[in-house]
Amino acid sequence: MALVPGVIKGLGVTFSEIVKTVTKGPETVQYPHAKEDPVPRARGVIALHEDNCTACMLCARECPDWCIYIEGHKELAPPRRAGGKPRSVNKLDRFDIDFGLCMYCGICVEVCPFEALFWSPEFEYSEPKIADLLHDKSRLGQWMTTVPEFEPYEAGAQVKGKKVPR
Amino acid sequence: MGNTLAVEFAYWQTTIFKLVMAFVAVLIPAGGTVYLYLFKMVSFMQSRLGPMEAGPYGSLQLMAEVGKFAQKEDIFPARADRFVFAAAPYVVLVSTFLLVLVVPFGPDAAFANFDVGVFLALAVSSLSVIGILMAGWASASKYSLLGGLRAAGQLIAYELPLVLAVVGVVIQAGSLNLQRIVQAQIEGEIFGWGALGNPFVITQFIGFFIFLVAVQAELAQVPFDMPIAESELVSGYMTEYSGFRFLLFFIAEFATANIFAFLASVLFLGGWSVPPFVTDLLGIDSYSNVMNVIGPIVMATKMLLLTFLIYWVRFTYPRFREDQLQRFAWKFLIPLALVNIALTGFFKVAF
Numbered sequence: 347m348a349l350v351p352g353v354i355k356g357l358g359v360t361f362s363e364i365v366k367t368v369t370k371g372p373e374t375v376q377y378p379h380a381k382e383d384p385v386p387r388a389r390g391v392i393a394l395h396e397d398n399c400t401a402c403m404l405c406a407r408e409c410p411d412w413c414i415y416i417e418g419h420k421e422l423a424p425p426r427r428a429g430g431k432p433r434s435v436n437k438l439d440r441f442d443i444d445f446g447l448c449m450y451c452g453i454c455v456e457v458c459p460f461e462a463l464f465w466s467p468e469f470e471y472s473e474p475k476i477a478d479l480l481h482d483k484s485r486l487g488q489w490m491t492t493v494p495e496f497e498p499y500e501a502g503a504q505v506k507g508k509k510v511p512r
Numbered sequence: 513m514g515n516t517l518a519v520e521f522a523y524w525q526t527t528i529f530k531l532v533m534a535f536v537a538v539l540i541p542a543g544g545t546v547y548l549y550l551f552k553m554v555s556f557m558q559s560r561l562g563p564m565e566a567g568p569y570g571s572l573q574l575m576a577e578v579g580k581f582a583q584k585e586d587i588f589p590a591r592a593d594r595f596v597f598a599a600a601p602y603v604v605l606v607s608t609f610l611l612v613l614v615v616p617f618g619p620d621a622a623f624a625n626f627d628v629g630v631f632l633a634l635a636v637s638s639l640s641v642i643g644i645l646m647a648g649w650a651s652a653s654k655y656s657l658l659g660g661l662r663a664a665g666q667l668i669a670y671e672l673p674l675v676l677a678v679v680g681v682v683i684q685a686g687s688l689n690l691q692r693i694v695q696a697q698i699e700g701e702i703f704g705w706g707a708l709g710n711p712f713v714i715t716q717f718i719g720f721f722i723f724l725v726a727v728q729a730e731l732a733q734v735p736f737d738m739p740i741a742e743s744e745l746v747s748g749y750m751t752e753y754s755g756f757r758f759l760l761f762f763i764a765e766f767a768t769a770n771i772f773a774f775l776a777s778v779l780f781l782g783g784w785s786v787p788p789f790v791t792d793l794l795g796i797d798s799y800s801n802v803m804n805v806i807g808p809i810v811m812a813t814k815m816l817l818l819t820f821l822i823y824w825v826r827f828t829y830p831r832f833r834e835d836q837l838q839r840f841a842w843k844f845l846i847p848l849a850l851v852n853i854a855l856t857g858f859f860k861v862a863f
Contacts, residue, residue, distance in 0.1 A: 367556040
């Protein structure tokens with residue numbers, strides 16, 4: 347008998363939820379027709395800003411799954427000032443991420459010292475063949491357009507907020 | 513058929529008509545309530561929309577589900593008793609179709625007018641236990657066997673409160689005939705005031721409560737779904753079934769829910785009748801031919817209300833434990849029903 351108030355209350359909870367869904371709409375979205383707003387810092391896919399990459403291999407070495415493949419070579423670039431020596435720069439030949447192996451830990455994005463890797467909230471890149479989940483550097487570069495701006499730091503922060511290179 | 517009809521139908525014509533109508537009376541409400549409550553209402557309770565793609569607002573989702581089940585392979589387990597395994601869903605379905613036989617939908621719109629309608633309904637409703645036991649035993653699976661035995665124990669335990677709850681109504685109406693019970697509710701008076709008739713829910717509210725709880729258990733709906741407890745027994749006696757035979761169990765479960773709701777509305781809510789003050793207002797007789805058309809609509813409305821209660825409870829509560837279930841039936845519901853019968857008998861004699 348002591349259970350009766352709780353039993354009635356339980357019925358009230360489910361009924362008020364019906365009323366809420368009918369009047370205010372559901373919490374869910376009808377996925378193929380509408381997409382949910384991504385949460386800030388959603389981990390969908392990794393985007394590569396190729397100009398910033400120096401093929402330093404930090405991401406490939408820190409990757410727990412060894413799913414990043416990098417090949418590069420050195421090139422001579424014109425000097426910054428007239429009369430200077432030509433600079434030697436690292437050029438990317440290959441930058442692949444195998445999303446069949448990736449576990450979305452985000453360590454590569456964290457360790458990149460040159461701001462070349464970013465999280466994008468896009469998730470619609472499933473493939474019929476698993477080999478097609480290997481994204482090369484042009485495919486990874488295309489994701490850059492979907493990378494959202496960083497959230498501003500909280501008020502009074504000493505550090506200047508980061509900007510996404512476009 | 514009533515003698516007021518201008519056209520006389522031959523026996524075989526009425527038989528075919530009744531056969532078709534039996535399928536309509538079982539399958540249309542089952543489909544309707546499954547869509548309305550199982551697909552939509554539970555989704556709203558969980559703050560989602562449910563099926564939206566098949567047809568407008570997903571109204572043809574059930575068609576898609578039936579098509580899916582019909583395509584699937586009908587798997588027999590290697591060591592199953594093939595005949596019993598194959599027959600079990602039909603036994604359960606037959607008890608559903610036999611139940612609808614006695615339900616009156618209007619003064620003449622009934623499949624059969626039995627003098628012992630209540631008795632027959634309660635007797636054939638327990639036929640499904642045999643089908644469930646057959647399914648559990650013939651599947652040659654320990655989950656199915658445990659589920660079947662639990663179902664048998666539960667259905668037998670809750671048969672008693674179901675019967676005893678109805679006894680109060682029968683005492684008050686003075687008849688086992690469902691048409692007479694409806695008639696008693698139309699002509700009844702509450703302390704000399706007859707505008708509402710006397711739906712037995714007013715005097716037999718304890719019986720109504722016990723009946724609804726027992727129906728919930730008879731249907732093995734949550735919170736009484738130990739026979740198909742998916743976290744313990746995979747799917748109970750339905751574990752080994754697939755394709756069309758699983759669909760038959762599915763239909764039987766939800767169609768039986770509707771027919772018990774029909775029965776409850778006949779026994780407690782006045783059945784196909786509308787309150788006498790409405791018929792007085794419209795200037796029609798409570799037993800006139802037009803009630804054969806209005807009656808089914810009234811019954812459907814009451815059925816939808818009662819099935820709403822069934823599914824509301826189903827999607828609100830967690831599952832009982834097996835011993836709690838038995839204790840609830842034997843130590844609470846049955847004594848309560850017996851007290852109700854004693855009180856009903858006392859007042860019947862006193863007034």
